[in-house]
Amino acid sequence: MKRGFLNSTKARKQALYPASAPSQVTAPVACPNQQVQLAYKPRYGKVENRELPKDYTPSSVPMSDCMQSNGVYKDHAVKGLTFTTIASDGGPAGDNTELLLEAPTKQKIVSTPGFLKPVPRPSDSACYAVRSTPDMGLGCFATRAIEAGEIIFAERPLLVVPAACRLGNSSQIIARYGIHQGNLVVLAEWEKVLEVAVARMTEENRTAFMALANNHKEDGSGPILGIVRTNGYTTDKIFDGPVRLANSANMYSLILKIGSRVNHSCRPNVAYDFDLVSFSFSFKALKDIAAGEQLFYSYCDVNVSASVRRSQLAPYGVVCKCLSCINATPVSDKIRMEFENRIGNTAKWMMDPGANIHHALKLRQDLIDEGLEGQRTYACCLYAISMMYMAMGEPIQQQIFQNEFEKYNHVAKLRV
Numbered sequence: 001m002k003r004g005f006l007n008s009t010k011a012r013k014q015a016l017y018p019a020s021a022p023s024q025v026t027a028p029v030a031c032p033n034q035q036v037q038l039a040y041k042p043r044y045g046k047v048e049n050r051e052l053p054k055d056y057t058p059s060s061v062p063m064s065d066c067m068q069s070n071g072v073y074k075d076h077a078v079k080g081l082t083f084t085t086i087a088s089d090g091g092p093a094g095d096n097t098e099l100l101l102e103a104p105t106k107q108k109i110v111s112t113p114g115f116l117k118p119v120p121r122p123s124d125s126a127c128y129a130v131r132s133t134p135d136m137g138l139g140c141f142a143t144r145a146i147e148a149g150e151i152i153f154a155e156r157p158l159l160v161v162p163a164a165c166r167l168g169n170s171s172q173i174i175a176r177y178g179i180h181q182g183n184l185v186v187l188a189e190w191e192k193v194l195e196v197a198v199a200r201m202t203e204e205n206r207t208a209f210m211a212l213a214n215n216h217k218e219d220g221s222g223p224i225l226g227i228v229r230t231n232g233y234t235t236d237k238i239f240d241g242p243v244r245l246a247n248s249a250n251m252y253s254l255i256l257k258i259g260s261r262v263n264h265s266c267r268p269n270v271a272y273d274f275d276l277v278s279f280s281f282s283f284k285a286l287k288d289i290a291a292g293e294q295l296f297y298s299y300c301d302v303n304v305s306a307s308v309r310r311s312q313l314a315p316y317g318v319v320c321k322c323l324s325c326i327n328a329t330p331v332s333d334k335i336r337m338e339f340e341n342r343i344g345n346t347a348k349w350m351m352d353p354g355a356n357i358h359h360a361l362k363l364r365q366d367l368i369d370e371g372l373e374g375q376r377t378y379a380c381c382l383y384a385i386s387m388m389y390m391a392m393g394e395p396i397q398q399q400i401f402q403n404e405f406e407k408y409n410h411v412a413k414l415r416v
């Protein structure tokens with residue numbers, strides 16, 4: 001991820017829609033810089049009795065009353081949020097993005113120096129295809145061999161909406177209907193708001209959006225919120241106010257046409273960057289990918305045990321069957337949990353490279369065995385090995401690892 005990498009805290013910044021706990025109560029959380037209540041972390045899984053209160057009448061959320069000459073609706077504000085469009089401006093209409101966000105956040109985005117550059121187009125747009133998998137719904141596949149570091153596709157999001165249900169009156173709703181039915185009403189009201197954002201889309205984008213997967217059909221989410229929760233990415237480049245809140249409640253969820261078709265693996269072979277200036281995501285290969293191989297992104301932290309990964313994946317309805325999950329042992333758990341610390345020993349290893357080279361080679365092998373060659377740690381490790389061979393006066397080995405380092409540094413972008 002632009003995180004550069006999938007591990008630890010950075011990965012959390014850019015995971016799919018923030019994970020939620022099973023049957024967790026939707027606690028309205030006050031956002032400090034605004035008078036809104038956030039229905040944060042809605043429940044997932046099967047919620048029994050999804051009947052809305054008899055006396056509940058859904059709000060009517062107004063649609064923009066005016067379309068501009070470029071076929072894009074004018075901005076309009078509802079309940080403190082603005083419906084707006086980033087239009088492709090001469091590019092393909094598929095590059096339009098619909099957004100629902102706070103007005104100052106929109107201002108921050110559009111005043112980014114250089115905004116709005118065209119979406120970067122990879123030289124070969126035909127290196128991937130979306131098709132069926134036997135057990136994961138649709139997925140993205142390489143149609144030819146792709147090298148580590150290569151950009152596979154780039155796209156603007158179809159939709160950008162707050163990562164939490166922001167209604168402003170959630171606490172009154174909960175007070176009136178109680179927690180269980182109040183939560184259902186909050187979700188229903190939020191769906192009404194999202195319906196307007198989707199109605200503003202071009203027909204092409206709306207069709208693509210509504211065709212995305214939805215694994216939130218039984219938790220009270222409406223069809224649009226279900227799609228948002230199943231497919232949303234986050235970026236630490238878009239949030240309300242001066243700082244990103246620790247609970248991510250002021251962040252946004254971004255739903256993509258192609259990126260949202262990428263399935264999960266704890267042995268990811270792709271990562272993404274989000275560029276504010278072109279307002280686009282670029283998905284790049286973390287390692288060499290063979291023709292026909294499926295592209296995988298990690299929806300969870302990769303430097304944690306299999307059981308922690310399992311619990312992080314539960315809200316996505318994913319039971320991961322990657323090699324690392326199937327073959328997980330206490331030893332592999334330890335490897336994942338410790339690889340960041342182990343690379344911290346590099347300076348110590350360099351004091352006596354001959355005696356310590358095996359530590360660095362073992363770390364490299366462990367990362368390969370866990371399918372984590374895209375990690376920054378892997379590139380750091382290759383660099384350390386090449387430096388150690390240099391210090392040992394072994395130029396051939398040094399060159400081999402220098403070359404490998406350069407290949408993976410294309411992904412890791414270490415400054416050395």
Ligand SMILES: C[S@@+](CC[C@H](N)C(=O)[O-])C[C@H]1O[C@@H](n2cnc3c(N)ncnc32)[C@H](O)[C@@H]1O
Binds near residue numbers: 215261263265319
């Ligand atoms: C963002 S979508 C990915 C694309 C999706 N497969 C589709 O058909 O559009 C996420 C959903 O895909 C499925 N999925 C993703 N990774 C999976 C995996 N490793 N195993 C099983 N299902 C997976 C789950 O249903 C998950 O909720």
